[in-house]
Amino acid sequence: MSATRMLVLGVVFWAGKAHGYQIRAELQSWRADSWARIKPGSLYHALRKAVADELLVDTPEPGDGGPERTAYSITAAGRAELDRLVTAGLSVPGDPWMLNAAIAMLPTLSRADAVAHLSARIEALEVARSEMEGWRGGADPIKPEHVAEQAELWLAQLNADLVWSRGLVARLLDGAYSMSEHGEPPSIQV
Structure with missing residues (x-):
């Protein structure tokens, strides 16, 4: 879950605000399913958990001619968690999934x-x-x-x-x- 959480927080950080589908599409374009073991259902679980943990804020928005959508934006606590996860992924050997996600999120650090x-x-x-x-x-x-x-x-x-x-x-x-x-x-x- 930590690699998934890291990638979800990172994509939202870069986007500023993103819908679940946008996050999923972005990570699919990176082929994260193969190098971070991310499955579409785990993304939505990670989004709900991040909102519950106050790492992301969810805001309903009108859909483009369809149902309402939820947009996510990162909180200060979410930014701190992203830094913590990337730091752990880079500095602690032994978990290739966390390392792969940390490499993808490398530019979130100074x-x-x-x-x-x-x-x-x-x-x-x-x-x-x-x-x-x-x-x-x-x-x-x-x-x-x-x-x-x-x-x-x-x-x-x-x-x-x-x-x-x-x-x-x-x-x-x-x-x-x-x-x-x-x-x-x-x-x-x-």
């Missing part, structure tokens, strides 16, 4: 904050890599021996994550991407 959270990720990955190398090369051989392949896989994944994280930090420091430098949405069309 450049300095994004670099700081990615730097925390790098530190955590280096610790995990050191622990994995110790586990793999420990005094007691891993049994059964083919299970050692898991250590090789995990070590390769940690190394790939480190290379990618360091590269993203370098790209951000070089000025890549429009970022939310002063809490306002960057110039991203949704």
